[in-house]
Amino acid sequence: MNRFNSLFTKNIYYGSQLLPGKKHTKIVVGDYFLLKRKYTEQQVKTYAEISGDNNPIHTDEEAGKKSIFKQRVAHGMLTGGIFGQMLGSTLHDAIYLNQTLKFTAPVFLNEEVEGRMEVIDVNYKKKFIKLKTSLHKIHENDKIAVEGEAMVLYKYLEE
C-alpha cells in the first residue's frame, strides 16, 4: 500500500495539519487539512435556486425515493465545493487554478462527510501547490464520494 492509499484509507498523515484562520507560508508535501460537514435540506434547496440545477432528485423527497439512490442526494457540484471552502479558509487569497472531480458515491442530505486535502507537490518558484482532494462518507467506512486533484497559486508561499 503506498502512502496515498494509507492517507485515504487509514487516516495516516505525514505532514502538518493546516488549520483554518492562520496564515500558512511554509507548506511542504505531506501537509494536509480536514473538514467535517453536512449538507442540509435547506442548503441543497438554496443551492438548487442559485445554481439553477433544479433536478428533483436533489430537492423532492418522492423523486429521491424513486431514484436509483432511494433518497435525495446533494448536488455533486455542491459537495465538490467543499474543496473551495477548505482552500478559502486555510490558504488565504489562494487563486484556484483547477480542480478535477470524480463523483464516486452519492452524498445524502444530512449525512456526515469529511473533506480531505493533502499537498502532493509544491513549486516554490511559481508558487503553485498541488493537492489531492477527497470527500469521504464517515458512516460508510470512509467510502469516497468525490475525489480528484486541485492546483492553486498561493502568493504567500515561502521556501
Added chain:
Amino acid sequence: MNRFNSLFTKNIYYGSQLLPGKKHTKIVVGDYFLLKRKYTEQQVKTYAEISGDNNPIHTDEEAGKKSIFKQRVAHGMLTGGIFGQMLGSTLHDAIYLNQTLKFTAPVFLNEEVEGRMEVIDVNYKKKFIKLKTSLHKIHENDKIAVEGEAMVLYKYLEE
C-alpha cells in the same frame, strides 16, 4: 483550426442543439447546448453561506478592489456549477460521473457569461456521454473563464 477550436472560438456547431425541458434520447457527437446567465451579488453571498467559502474576494467590495482582479469575483465552484445546471435541465436524470474544471479567467458579479457543452463521445452500450464544457465571458470577446470535460451516465440514451 480543428473542429473544437471552431466551436469554442467561432460558435460553429455541427450537431443539434439540445434544448431544456425535452426528453432527449437520440444523442450524437456534435450535439450541443448553450446557456447564458449571470451571477448576482445575492447569489454569490448565498453561495458563500451555504458552501462555507467566505473568502472576502467574493463577498466584500473593498476586498475585491484590493485583489489582483480589482473587483469581486464569483466563486470558481459556483461558476463551474453551470455545467450541473445545464445537464440537469437538458439530460433529465443523468448521473454526473466526473467533471474537470480549469479556471482560466475570473467571472465578475453580474457579468454575462455563456455555458457551452458539446457531446464529444458517446458509448451507447454503457450509456456514457462525454462532453466538452466551457464558460465564456460574452463581453470579453468570448474569453474562456472555465473549461474542462464532463462524463455522465444517461439511462435514456438510445442508439
